Amino acid sequence: MLRRERESVTVGVFELCSRRSCLKNSFGEETIMMLVGPKLVGLPFRNMKKKKSQAEEKSKQKGIFSRTAKLEVLGEYGSKMRTLSNKITEILLMCLGEDFGRKFESEFSNSEGYLRINNYSSPEIIGKDVEGLGMHTDMSCITIVYQDNIGGLQVRSKEEKWMDINPCAETLVVNIGDLMQAWSNGKLRSSEHRVVLKERKNRFSLAFFWCFEDNKVVFAPDEVVGENNLRAYKPFLCADYMKFRENSEKGKFEKVGFTVKDFAGTKNESSENSPVGRLIETREVPV
Numbered sequence: 001m002l003r004r005e006r007e008s009v010t011v012g013v014f015e016l017c018s019r020r021s022c023l024k025n026s027f028g029e030e031t032i033m034m035l036v037g038p039k040l041v042g043l044p045f046r047n048m049k050k051k052k053s054q055a056e057e058k059s060k061q062k063g064i065f066s067r068t069a070k071l072e073v074l075g076e077y078g079s080k081m082r083t084l085s086n087k088i089t090e091i092l093l094m095c096l097g098e099d100f101g102r103k104f105e106s107e108f109s110n111s112e113g114y115l116r117i118n119n120y121s122s123p124e125i126i127g128k129d130v131e132g133l134g135m136h137t138d139m140s141c142i143t144i145v146y147q148d149n150i151g152g153l154q155v156r157s158k159e160e161k162w163m164d165i166n167p168c169a170e171t172l173v174v175n176i177g178d179l180m181q182a183w184s185n186g187k188l189r190s191s192e193h194r195v196v197l198k199e200r201k202n203r204f205s206l207a208f209f210w211c212f213e214d215n216k217v218v219f220a221p222d223e224v225v226g227e228n229n230l231r232a233y234k235p236f237l238c239a240d241y242m243k244f245r246e247n248s249e250k251g252k253f254e255k256v257g258f259t260v261k262d263f264a265g266t267k268n269e270s271s272e273n274s275p276v277g278r279l280i281e282t283r284e285v286p287v
């Protein structure tokens with residue numbers, strides 16, 4: 001374990017986010033359209049009591065989660081995701097350098113998880129590239145995605161080709177997000193991905209975003225940058241990057257002008273070609 005287990009957690013608000021007009025949630029009930037971004041669509045998995053009642057109240061008003069049981073199942077799922085996120089982070093740190101797990105675990109010890117239910121309603125027309133979720137990078141350190149068996153998640157390769165990440169039983173997809181890209185000085189690359197709807201069926205996924213706390217200053221430690229590398233990102237406050245992305249409609253899906261590189265890049269890109277990045281940016285992890 002990377003760090004002490006946090007207090008147990010129960011609840012979050014789980015809402016739809018999609019560029020399309022998806023109006024039902026995965027339970028077939030009314031769903032609120034929300035802007036993309038973990039901070040806008042979910043509550044962190046903590047401060048449970050107060051947040052839980054707020055969430056239930058809000059859910060009742062909107063006709064979502066009429067039964068507490070659903071919240072509890074999702075809460076349990078979120079709790080497992082927290083544990084898994086810690087383990088994955090530890091492995092990533094180990095990939096970056098010897099003993100980095102022990103040295104830098106504290107940097108991630110106040111991270112928070114946000115869970116989002118994505119419900120893509122069946123497209124009216126199907127074509128090659130009907131996007132349920134346009135190309136984007138996640139703002140998180142890492143994201144753990146569960147997708148149902150419909151398929152459609154794609155990741156963009158270095159050669160700018162879309163590759164299918166096919167659903168696979170008992171398998172989760174792990175994406176590196178922008179915060180980790182900045183913290184690792186570009187050694188771990190935030191994956192560009194999207195969802196295309198290829199079938200006239202509802203598609204459902206759960207995305208768990210593991211993010212630094214709002215007031216964390218994101219800054220790659222010298223050892224992570226490495227003696228012979230230049231620093232690729234200026235230090236920035238996590239919350240400021242979230243705002244940068246969320247405050248702009250374009251920032252949610254447009255790659256150009258709205259990446260962490262645009263926000264905090266120093267134009268020193270030498271370390272961005274590190275072999276580590278592309279190899280572990282997206283990987284399926286059996287659980």
Ligand SMILES: O=C(O)CCC(=O)C(=O)O
Nearest residue numbers: 118145147153195205207
């Ligand atoms: O629906 C999916 O498979 C991926 C969702 C996603 O990329 C996101 O919510 O950021």
Ligand SMILES: [Fe+2]
Nearest residue numbers: 136137138193
């Ligand atoms: Fe994503």
